[in-house]
Amino acid sequence: MKILVTGSAGFIGFFLARKLLERGDEVLGIDNINDYYNPALKYDRLRQSGIEKEHIIDSTACKSGKYLNYRFIKINLEDRAGLENIFKDEKFDAVCNIAAQAGVRYSIQNPYAYIDSNINGFMNILECCRHNRVNHLVFASSSSVYGLNEKIPFSTAHNVDHPISLYAASKKANELMAHTYSHLFNLHVTGLRFFTVYGPWGRPDMAYFKFTKAILNDEVIDVYNNGDMSRDFTYIDDIIEGVVRVIDSPPEGNKNWNGFEPDPGSSRAPYKIYNIGNSSPVSLFNFIGTIEKALGKKAKMNLLPMQPGDVPVTYADVTDLVENLNYRPDTSIEYGIGEFVKWYREYYGL
Numbered sequence: 419m420k421i422l423v424t425g426s427a428g429f430i431g432f433f434l435a436r437k438l439l440e441r442g443d444e445v446l447g448i449d450n451i452n453d454y455y456n457p458a459l460k461y462d463r464l465r466q467s468g469i470e471k472e473h474i475i476d477s478t479a480c481k482s483g484k485y486l487n488y489r490f491i492k493i494n495l496e497d498r499a500g501l502e503n504i505f506k507d508e509k510f511d512a513v514c515n516i517a518a519q520a521g522v523r524y525s526i527q528n529p530y531a532y533i534d535s536n537i538n539g540f541m542n543i544l545e546c547c548r549h550n551r552v553n554h555l556v557f558a559s560s561s562s563v564y565g566l567n568e569k570i571p572f573s574t575a576h577n578v579d580h581p582i583s584l585y586a587a588s589k590k591a592n593e594l595m596a597h598t599y600s601h602l603f604n605l606h607v608t609g610l611r612f613f614t615v616y617g618p619w620g621r622p623d624m625a626y627f628k629f630t631k632a633i634l635n636d637e638v639i640d641v642y643n644n645g646d647m648s649r650d651f652t653y654i655d656d657i658i659e660g661v662v663r664v665i666d667s668p669p670e671g672n673k674n675w676n677g678f679e680p681d682p683g684s685s686r687a688p689y690k691i692y693n694i695g696n697s698s699p700v701s702l703f704n705f706i707g708t709i710e711k712a713l714g715k716k717a718k719m720n721l722l723p724m725q726p727g728d729v730p731v732t733y734a735d736v737t738d739l740v741e742n743l744n745y746r747p748d749t750s751i752e753y754g755i756g757e758f759v760k761w762y763r764e765y766y767g768l
Contacts (some may be wrong), residue, residue, distance in 0.1 A: 425517030495539025574683025613695030617654030695734025
């Protein structure tokens, strides 16, 4: 297929583009390479796929020196005219929208960044898919949408009307916008709620990255809610396998959907929501212990109260993923953190 991957210089987008290329798809990657975290890491990811920084020119396709079927364009999702031209020229079979302004805490200080990228940018993606007969739009949502929901594990059948960060609200908005377009224009759409993705080439703003850096530098790590938290950490390879299976399986609509007892995760329209998580929450102290073991070094901890926008537990119910796509993420935290630490030491020469 010919597939657009947005956010292809980012953590998940980089691995997704590479996976699709290696199986023979033609991929166009786009990314604005913003400075939310050090852009050098983004350029280094691109270099792994044969896209050299010195060849990148805004709004112009750059060919990979490694994959004959890969090109990259530096562009903002908010650039409506630029996106329209790309869609008109390329005629994509599928679009995978991974690009977004990420981060829960950052959304409290910089709310407009989330409206610009996650709302306005996603609107442009929807319009471009609508007008260019894209067969399947897959987009990244987040486990953050579960917000104040306390039913464990989190199911796509649960209500998600009470987000507690603007980031989560923007992802919930994406799901609502996508359903509307699926209903009105028969656009095949799948939303993916990712659960705490980690692994090599990961984001420096994530806890495992910060903890590893601090422990190696003999610095104190901040441990929120006094450590009384757990997360459904999901290894990057598991996420990518799930995304690829979803791309290949456009939803056809739920014939049993009932408006009197509506299922939030599906619709009569060709629309579906999946959780992609490891379904095995790890306590924060056990998580830190796993990093300590991989590093061979103890952490110095500063216990702090819960931060605004955080939730105490995430835990994915992946029943739909198993039943519909015969897939269940299962990489252990010990293996995943081991691979991350190995990459971290090599990347930073430690």
